[in-house]
Amino acid sequence: MNSHSASQGELPSVLTARNVKKSFHVAEREIEVLHGVDFTLHPGEILALTGPSGAGKSTLLHILGLLDRPTTGSVSLDERNAWELPNEERARLRNRKIGFVFQFYHLISELTALENVLLPAMVGEATGEYRKNRSRHESAARGMLTNFGLAERLTHRPAQLSGGERQRVALARALLYDPPIVIADEPTGNLDRATGERVLELLFREQAERKFSLLFVTHDERLAVRCQRQMVMVDGLVHSNAAV
Amino acid sequence: MFRSFLSWRYLLHRRTNLIGIVGVMLGVGALILILSIMTGFLEQTRASVRGTLADFFIRPAPLMEGGDPSVPYEPDRVLEIVRKVPGVRAATPQYSWYGMLAPGGPDTANATEIITRPMDSQQNAIELVGIDVESEFATTGFDDALTQAAMRGTHVADPKDPFARPRGYRPDGLEHPRIVLGDALYGRLRVHRGDELTFLTVVFDPESKTLVGSNKTFIVAGSFRTKDNDVDARRAYVERHVLADFLRTDARYSDVLVMLDDFERDGVRVREELKQKLVAEKLLDGQPAEIISWEEMRSVLLGAIRNERVLMAIMLSLILVVACFSIFAILSMMVTEKRRDIGVLTALGATPRGVMQLFLMIAFWDALVGAVIGAILGTWLAIEIDPFEKWLSKTFHVQIFDRSIYYFDEIPSVVEPLWVAVIVLGAFACALSFAAIPAWRAARMDPLEALRYE
16 A cells, blocks of 8 residues: 555546645744645545544644645645635635534534524625525525424524534535535544434435535544545554555 | 624624623713713803904004004094995994992992902902994894893893983982993992992093093993803993093094904905905004904903813713723633634635624624714713703702803703714724724634634
């Protein structure tokens, strides 16, 4: 197994990273967390990114999610190097092309479940545009929440929802714009086993229906083996990268 | 879209935001109220002092120190020129002289007491003004002053002829000329209509070329009341020719008072024209002090009120600054608290600029809600201040506004829409300036740390 190359050149990709390095300055010392990672995510693929704590998974995830700039290397989405784009365009890519599901759900506590799901549209569209599309977005959000078993919870705030319900709302939020990529950072890490299983079932079901590329970061070996490919990171390098 | 929606939600769900809103509301309301009252005071005072003054006072050259002695001592030529200037409604000559008044006749004990009473020692000096009744009525508000409700005095028998012999007065020998006293002066001297008064002064004796004491007896014809307490306490009117004959000076007048059709509109032009024409006729030397406006005459009083208004505005602006500082403090806390939300919004596609605008919008709502309520409350209170003060005084048994001190019976208040707009805009500018610092911090915040952990 090639520890650096994750390229499968003959297949198209939706997200590519080349020779990504990331360093942090800690007390006047430079610590390199990623030592040159290559990464490719293919359309409709389910990829598990695993590895021990401190291996650089989250750092890579944030770089791939266009939330953090690599020290060197490139991240391409839609054949464009995202970090060469202006701030606004990169934000738009995050908004339209990537859906995030976090371990701790990260819902906005002041908004209802429905409003939380609508948030990507509110962020991505100007007031006039949003008003024009509002009924369409609302109907999509309602449909998804109903589909996820939350029809009775539309107007509830996060504090009134259970962990599983919150994660389902977060999943609906990630899927509002039907993005080609969904990045899930330990999506079941904060849930009990049964609840986590139900959320995963939902995620896999939606992936099968919508055919988005799904990138998991997980410690859960049982989840990893359910993915099509598993990428193991150790000490800031891709240790193994193979189909499951 | 999320900026206005989410900022409004943050505002509603965080009660501490109310502190900022209430602060802005109080600041805006108090500023509008106080500025309206101070403007009301200024307007009322202007109206009060103007009521007894003409628009311009002309002091011709012969009457000024070092003036041209060839200038006529009678006011006729000055009046003729002044009355021909377009925009001049009326003009009248006056002759002012200072001295003391004492009740005459048999009650010398009373006169001695009044003149020597220590508490009145500064009020004994009065201004005796000689006027021409007909032109005076046309120029100043003296005819109104004669018919104002008297507080301590008594009206003259005939307001159209104020120096007519009082009813019931029977001259005992020599018939003395009449004097009309200010309302407060009338009360202080404890006189009645028909009583004798002696005017004591010092005049220049052309024969001996020295200053000599002189006195003249007048008969009290009645009182007048202006809205200016100072005038009512220190001024008395007689006929100009009587005063000039008594003083035996060369000049038969000291001032020419000019009233315009519209002072605000024509004041500057008429003043310049008057100056040019009177200087050309050698009736004026061209010195600035020769023509002064009523505002300059009362510049100290009006300037003091204007200064007070500015000082009050500055002091009350501090409430706004404190309110905006509380907005700054609340937003700073909020930025720290909402770090996770900032991370989520960034992940969902918000730019740093969008995040900054989100927090600026919270300050915007604070300012909008606070300023609008404050403006409405402040304007309403400014309009209703008099009944409100009466209600407060009655409810708490405390006299808040002592009406006996002022020339007016109601608390004056003038709401200037421009001021209201400036105050509201100022509140916005202040709130947004203070909010800019935490909003900028929010925009620069690294959202990743917050996304990693709960």
